[in-house]
Amino acid sequence: MYLVPAVLAVAAAVTTAMVTGGWGWVQEQWSAPPGLTVHAALGSCPVYMDQSLDELRRDAGSHQLQQGVAVTAPQDDPADLTLTLQAKTSQAIVVTGVTVRRLSAAPVPTAGSVVNMECGGLMTPRVFDVDLMAEEISLRPVSRDSTKAVNFPLKVSDSDPEQLSLQLFPGNHDVRFSVEVNWISEGEAHSEKVADGVPVLRVTGPGSLPAYSYAEVFAKS
Numbered sequence: 001m002y003l004v005p006a007v008l009a010v011a012a013a014v015t016t017a018m019v020t021g022g023w024g025w026v027q028e029q030w031s032a033p034p035g036l037t038v039h040a041a042l043g044s045c046p047v048y049m050d051q052s053l054d055e056l057r058r059d060a061g062s063h064q065l066q067q068g069v070a071v072t073a074p075q076d077d078p079a080d081l082t083l084t085l086q087a088k089t090s091q092a093i094v095v096t097g098v099t100v101r102r103l104s105a106a107p108v109p110t111a112g113s114v115v116n117m118e119c120g121g122l123m124t125p126r127v128f129d130v131d132l133m134a135e136e137i138s139l140r141p142v143s144r145d146s147t148k149a150v151n152f153p154l155k156v157s158d159s160d161p162e163q164l165s166l167q168l169f170p171g172n173h174d175v176r177f178s179v180e181v182n183w184i185s186e187g188e189a190h191s192e193k194v195a196d197g198v199p200v201l202r203v204t205g206p207g208s209l210p211a212y213s214y215a216e217v218f219a220k221s
Contacts, residue, residue, distance in 0.1 A: 034185040035088035036095070036156070042196045044070040044079035046211065048204055050112040056217050070168070070203045071114055078167040079203045082125065083194060085154075085181065086161035093185040095154045098164070100130055100137045101180075103200060105173040108207030117214045125163035126150050132170045132177060132203070139166065153184075174204040 047068030049056060070079035087093050127147070128139035141149040156162050166179075179194035179201060
């Protein structure tokens with residue numbers, strides 16, 4: 001019968017693949033669908049805390065500032081949502097854009113404090129400005145230092161990830177928002193919702209809140 005040679009040929013191909021590339025190669029080619037992993041981190045140098053300076057000092061602990069709300073100050077660096085994009089397999093996928101939706105916008109809080117922390121970083125991501133109060137929110141590519149502005153689409157794979165920096169501008173508002181990364185693989189459109197460990201992302205302007213340095217908050221009385 002003609003099926004026997006065909007079956008033997010397939011078996012030989014699989015055996016060769018396992019010998020040369022390992023069983024992981026076979027699993028990836030036959031069972032692993034293309035996908036996108038998105039790691040997100042929302043932060044800023046100044047953060048909003050719903051406590052007074054005395055309350056912060058009484059409950060002082062650097063870990064509590066990690067729960068603060070990111071603040072964009074006009075004279076300071078904007079709050080930053082960093083997205084690291086990596087394909088789940090070696091098959092490259094095309095990231096076509098990022099969709100940002102404003103869920104709510106309220107006045108900046110009038111009680112609490114802004115704490116300015118020291119910030120720094122080593123990586124050079126693709127940078128985009130995001131006006132969260134625009135009627136239609138979009139990402140505007142910008143250059144930073146020696147890095148040129150780069151727009152979508154972007155190609156990523158498991159060995160060639162991309163990092164995006166979304167600089168968030170809420171104006172003088174307290175904004176809650178959502179973010180989705182849009183991508184295409186094998187002609188099919190997909191989206192991946194972004195979360196920084198919370199159901200809703202949030203950033204605020206500085207308003208007229210009192211601001212303190214990190215040292216002032218954790219100074220020993």
